[in-house]
Amino acid sequence: MALQKETTIITCPAPSVEHLDRHGYLFGYPIAHSLSPIFHQTIYDSLGLKWSQFPLPSTDMAHFLQLVRDPKCFGSAVTMPHKVAIIPHLDDITPEARAVGACNTIFRRGDQFVGTNTDTIGVRESFYQNVADPDRVFHGRPGMVIGGGGAARSAVYALVHFMKCPTVYLNCRDPAEVSAIITWCTAAGYGDGLVYVSTAEQAAALEGPGAIVSCVPNFPPLTEAEKVARSVTEVLLDKSHKGAILEMCYHPTPWTDIAALADKAGWQIILGTEAVIYQGLEQDRYWTGKELSELPVQEVKEVIAKELAKARL
Known part of the structure; x- marks a missing residue:
């Protein structure tokens, strides 16, 4: 009988969030070079919010689903390899996520966890x-x-x-x-x-x-x-x-x-x-309730440009 190849589940410890009013995650693997946390931190700091997004480099879906149920968690960005796998675990998805068949963003709607796809935006x-x-x-x-x-x-x-x-x-x-x-x-x-x-x-x-x-x-x-x-x-x-x-x-x-x-x-x-910036701004529109005109667009553009310039050195 052929032996089945075991799948290794990669998990990581939960970050400390006690010092924050709200928090979210970036769930994916690998994500070491993602600009998402610094992008969103720029927005929260500009808005005067005591919020943070934490990278969660993991393939442990059960652990992730446990973490987002924290009442102080506003949601999560979702990247590969979870954009499709996350959908059955959600209470609902938006028309964009349904049409594309992938979710890159989770937000709360009351007690529900809803998935959307801001890549289209x-x-x-x-x-x-x-x-x-x-x-x-x-x-x-x-x-x-x-x-x-x-x-x-x-x-x-x-x-x-x-x-x-x-x-x-x-x-x-x-x-x-x-x-x-x-x-x-x-x-x-x-x-x-x-x-x-x-x-x-x-x-x-x-x-x-x-x-x-x-x-x-x-x-x-x-x-x-x-x-x-x-x-x-x-x-x-x-x-x-x-x-x-x-x-x-x-x-x-x-x-x-x-x-x-x-x-x-x-x-x-x-x-x-530009696509990275505007899909991220759309995520924060869901999470903060602010419209695009209320978000620090130029500030995040400058931060992303600076980070990419550093990466090319």
């Missing part, structure tokens, strides 16, 4: 906070998502549901990942306008996009499939209409090869740090 606000004329740039035009990983569904949802893109081009080296995205999004009610663009020749015949979300690491294309996907990107960037591209990859540098191609082609570049 991070994509949306990256464009609306940086593009001066959305009607001219991307409203009513096709959008495009480069890549087929976990961030792709959030990007598709934002383009379709929030940004008025009737069609979304999917540009990915792996047809199986594209098929999975189309199947999921169609079942969730926002996949009718998805188009897999598999060749440069097909791209040449298409209307140019107005908003692009790039969700791939900053590696040069090596395989034939990667080279074809890059050629699709280049053809669509070279269309006469010049829009805005959100480059989600920002580590170790936000100035990626794709960003350089887009800049050379005349596109507006939106750095991935």
